[in-house]
Amino acid sequence: MKRTLTVAALMVPALFAGAAQAQNLRIGLSSEPTSMDPHFHNVGPNNFMRRHIFQGLLTTDETQKIVGELAEAVAPVNETTWEFKLRKGVKFSDGSDFTATDVVYSLCRVPKVEGSPSSFTVFTRGIEKIETPDPHTIRFVTASPNPLLPNNMTTIGILSSKKFGGQNVKYNPAGCENLGDLPKSTDFNDPTKAIGTGPYVLTEYTRGSQIVLTRNPNYQGQKAPWERVTWRPITSAGPRVAALLAGDVDLIENPQIEDLPRIKQAGFKTAQQLSNRIIYVHLDTHAAADWKTPGIKGTDKNPLLDKRVREALSKAINRQAIAERIMGGVAQPAGDLLPWPLFGTSKDTKPTAFDPDGAKKLLTEAGYPNGFEITLGTPNDRYINDGKISEAIAQMWTRIGVKTNVDAMTASTFFTRRNKFEFSAYLAGWGADSGELGNSLNALVATPDAKTGAGHTNRGRYTNKDVDAALIEALRTIDDKKREGLLQKASKTAMDDVALIPLHFEITTWAFKKDLDYKARVDQYTIATDITPAK
Amino acid sequence: MLVYLIRRIAQAMLVIAVMATLVFFAVYAIGNPIDVLASPQADQIELAAISQRLGLDRPLWEQFGIFVGNALRGDLGTSFVYAEPAAKLILQRLPATFELAFTALAIAVFLGIPLGVYAGLNPDSLGGRAVMGGSILGFSLPNFWQGLMLILVFAVILGWLPAGGRGQTATFLGIESALFTLDGLKHLILPALNLALFKMALVIRLARAGTREVALQDYVRFARAKGLSRSRIVGVHILKNILIPVVTILGLELGSMIAFAVVTETVFSYPGMGKLLIDSIGRLDRPIVVAYLMLTVVIFVVINLVVDIIYAAIDPRVRLSEVKG
Numbered sequence: 001m002k003r004t005l006t007v008a009a010l011m012v013p014a015l016f017a018g019a020a021q022a023q024n025l026r027i028g029l030s031s032e033p034t035s036m037d038p039h040f041h042n043v044g045p046n047n048f049m050r051r052h053i054f055q056g057l058l059t060t061d062e063t064q065k066i067v068g069e070l071a072e073a074v075a076p077v078n079e080t081t082w083e084f085k086l087r088k089g090v091k092f093s094d095g096s097d098f099t100a101t102d103v104v105y106s107l108c109r110v111p112k113v114e115g116s117p118s119s120f121t122v123f124t125r126g127i128e129k130i131e132t133p134d135p136h137t138i139r140f141v142t143a144s145p146n147p148l149l150p151n152n153m154t155t156i157g158i159l160s161s162k163k164f165g166g167q168n169v170k171y172n173p174a175g176c177e178n179l180g181d182l183p184k185s186t187d188f189n190d191p192t193k194a195i196g197t198g199p200y201v202l203t204e205y206t207r208g209s210q211i212v213l214t215r216n217p218n219y220q221g222q223k224a225p226w227e228r229v230t231w232r233p234i235t236s237a238g239p240r241v242a243a244l245l246a247g248d249v250d251l252i253e254n255p256q257i258e259d260l261p262r263i264k265q266a267g268f269k270t271a272q273q274l275s276n277r278i279i280y281v282h283l284d285t286h287a288a289a290d291w292k293t294p295g296i297k298g299t300d301k302n303p304l305l306d307k308r309v310r311e312a313l314s315k316a317i318n319r320q321a322i323a324e325r326i327m328g329g330v331a332q333p334a335g336d337l338l339p340w341p342l343f344g345t346s347k348d349t350k351p352t353a354f355d356p357d358g359a360k361k362l363l364t365e366a367g368y369p370n371g372f373e374i375t376l377g378t379p380n381d382r383y384i385n386d387g388k389i390s391e392a393i394a395q396m397w398t399r400i401g402v403k404t405n406v407d408a409m410t411a412s413t414f415f416t417r418r419n420k421f422e423f424s425a426y427l428a429g430w431g432a433d434s435g436e437l438g439n440s441l442n443a444l445v446a447t448p449d450a451k452t453g454a455g456h457t458n459r460g461r462y463t464n465k466d467v468d469a470a471l472i473e474a475l476r477t478i479d480d481k482k483r484e485g486l487l488q489k490a491s492k493t494a495m496d497d498v499a500l501i502p503l504h505f506e507i508t509t510w511a512f513k514k515d516l517d518y519k520a521r522v523d524q525y526t527i528a529t530d531i532t533p534a535k
Numbered sequence: 536m537l538v539y540l541i542r543r544i545a546q547a548m549l550v551i552a553v554m555a556t557l558v559f560f561a562v563y564a565i566g567n568p569i570d571v572l573a574s575p576q577a578d579q580i581e582l583a584a585i586s587q588r589l590g591l592d593r594p595l596w597e598q599f600g601i602f603v604g605n606a607l608r609g610d611l612g613t614s615f616v617y618a619e620p621a622a623k624l625i626l627q628r629l630p631a632t633f634e635l636a637f638t639a640l641a642i643a644v645f646l647g648i649p650l651g652v653y654a655g656l657n658p659d660s661l662g663g664r665a666v667m668g669g670s671i672l673g674f675s676l677p678n679f680w681q682g683l684m685l686i687l688v689f690a691v692i693l694g695w696l697p698a699g700g701r702g703q704t705a706t707f708l709g710i711e712s713a714l715f716t717l718d719g720l721k722h723l724i725l726p727a728l729n730l731a732l733f734k735m736a737l738v739i740r741l742a743r744a745g746t747r748e749v750a751l752q753d754y755v756r757f758a759r760a761k762g763l764s765r766s767r768i769v770g771v772h773i774l775k776n777i778l779i780p781v782v783t784i785l786g787l788e789l790g791s792m793i794a795f796a797v798v799t800e801t802v803f804s805y806p807g808m809g810k811l812l813i814d815s816i817g818r819l820d821r822p823i824v825v826a827y828l829m830l831t832v833v834i835f836v837v838i839n840l841v842v843d844i845i846y847a848a849i850d851p852r853v854r855l856s857e858v859k860g
Contacts, residue, residue, distance in 0.1 A: 042577070115589065117569075117573065118574040186618070186619055207806070208810060234700070235801070236801050242683070242686045248690070412817060416566030418570075453579055456579050
């Protein structure tokens with residue numbers, strides 16, 4: 001059962017030639033980190049910026065496989081205990097040694113971040129006890145078996161306990177003791193306090209303008225390829241492409257699809273990677289007696305409760321056409337919640353085939369030969385071409401007799417209304433940060449339960465006992481093989497029942513100068529150490 | 536003058552109070568900040584914790600009461616997104632916006648007025664017509680498109696200037712600004728020009744119309760008959776008399792350049808206040824939006840006051856009526 005991790009995979013960024021000129025790298029960000037505090041805000045830009053300065057016990061490679069970082073080995077001791085062996089000789093950027101106490105301290109700080117708009121406690125919850133038998137061994141004892149503990153540890157950046165006077169910290173799940181002088185989030189915007197073990201140190205943080213990182217002189221691993229990395233937030237897509245073309249920056253995130261031919265024509269390169277983000281349509285299947293689904297006309301019942309109707313709506317969608325025409329090829333039709341070969345997926349899952357005649361037949365069988373009317377809620381500035389995709393789906397549904405209106409709006413309004421169950425059908429996306437299917441299933445199709453946190457983004461309130469049973473079992477199974485089988489089963493059950501309608505996986509694009517290479521990532525992160533001079 | 540000033544300030548306070556109330560409830564009506572801010576990974580337990588941390592679990596009236604109480608003590612609230620005081624975040628962005636707005640104002644005045652006067656004196660010449668034609672383009676083309684074209688021509692094709700962002704800053708007389716470094720100025724030219732184009736077109740039209748009217752007045756003819764040089768007639772007698780409408784309009788426009796340079800700041804990724812506002816609206820960061828608009832009211836009131844004082848300096852009649860009143 002021992003899981004040994006390949007530290008080498010992380011520690012060796014591709015060798016590069018011509019180190020002399022490879023000194024400065026400038027990156028155009030599509031959205032700006034909100035803080036340099038590694039525990040402040042659990043969102044993508046903060047998380048990948050964090051990885052440059054503060055390492056975790058573990059991390060993920062470009063395919064979202066877990067690899068060692070500050071820990072060199074991890075294994076379950078029993079059902080509820082995980083043991084991590086820490087690397088020796090690691091130093092923080094201020095020269096002090098890294099030990100197990102720093103890990104305890106960091107986990108203790110996570111729930112204590114003042115004013116955090118989204119904290120990391122979802123990853124540290126349920127740890128009953130932390131044991132540190134020696135400075136380079138740490139054991140986590142959880143209340144119930146938690147197979148995802150290693151995944152969770154990839155998200156927590158490790159701070160120096162000595163820096164903040166927390167070297168005598170004592171773990172307690174209700175609130176740690178001897179925390180010293182806990183840093184505030186804004187403290188980390190100051191380069192002298194942002195002390196981590198990562199390949200880079202913070203040199204300048206000017207909000208809205210630029211973030212400058214320079215090589216950490218005390219870094220023990222493979223030397224980072226760039227002496228100095230400047231990150232500039234350029235949040236509008238057009239100007240971001242212009243900045244690349246004008247030579248202001250060397251690499252940009254998320255260029256618009258329409259600009260790709262131009263970028264290539266001007267002699268720049270792109271890197272693309274299938275992401276862990278699924279775009280899907282969720283249907284309201286809430287069956288409570290006092291509930292009337294809000295967006296359906298032409299029938300008194302909620303037709304979406306009938307599996308045949310859901311299947312018809314899925315069959316009516318031409319995913320290939322959406323991927324090719326609307327998404328310009330930067331999407332792959334989906335039949336599952338994560339693309340193969342991520343953990344828990346099955347190789348043989350295929351997207352539902354486009355079959356309008358079959359869809360009509362199913363509608364007739366279900367008692368809706370003349371269809372009905374439905375409103376599809378959608379954001380229009382959140383996912384790639386989200387508004388246009390919804391328009392296309394509306395046409396496809398209307399063609400099989402389900403007259404569809406599109407209600408498109410800005411993301412902030414959309415998510416508020418969706419969370420109040422104002423849509424009978426809505427389009428949204430889900431990125432599985434953990435890179436395994438349990439995360440997607442638990443969020444999107446598990447029966448909502450406020451106590452356990454299951455089904456938290458299941459705003460169609462889909463419920464299915466068989467899915468729940470397999471999933472709950474999977475989420476407490478430590479054995480990888482068994483867990484994978486359970487997830488595959490849960491997913492197949494949910495997909496066969498059309499718990500939601502998967503559309504496609506987004507493909508993420510980076511564009512950069514032709515003398516660079518980038519290992520494009522599944523998690524949509526931009527990692528400077530993975531950007532290398534082209535060979 | 537003192538009574539006038541006090542009345543002005545009282546009015547401003549009222550406007551600020553009404554504005555703050557409206558904006559507070561309007562942002563609330565747009566949506567729930569937590570739905571935007573929280574990581575999608577956050578479950579119900581975590582969402583409840585965030586609500587509590589940000590004080591959003593209390594009833595709206597209570598939230599408003601806390602906001603008013605704090606505001607009276609000079610605390611405009613803490614940003615949901617950055618966990619820093621909203622006023623501080625806005626003031627950090629002030630220098631960037633000011634350098635942009637004043638550079639744009641200078642371009643509008645020092646290019647717009649001479650061109651407008653020229654077009655007014657020579658309405659039928661080719662040059663005069665060209666200026667007028669250009670000014671139509673100036674305010675009929677959308678601002679963001681102009682910005683993108685400037686980037687395309689001067690940054691991408693010619694490669695003379697950077698495509699966006701703020702350059703290096705330096706401190707001079709205690710003010711930190713990009714105006715004091717070459718790199719900073721290079722970064723400033725395109726966005727300032729973009730911001731100035733519309734105002735310049737406006738100034739050209741006002742100056743031209745004014746010049747045409749004033750040039751026919753008796754005192755101009757008299758001055759000419761007296762044998763005064765052309766430069767003195769234009770530079771003193773005409774210019775002074777066309778300035779009143781130009782100053783009025785520029786005063787108002789300066790306010791909007793400072794407060795709502797959103798489009799230019801977005802296109803050029805210039806880290807000014809407008810960019811902060813638009814980002815904050817997108818994230819429903821209510822404390823920043825409310826504080827920002829309150830500050831905007833203050834800026835407008837101050838500018839109007841300054842404009843009134845400049846009037847008095849330019850036009851003696853205004854001074855006379857003030858003394859009487």
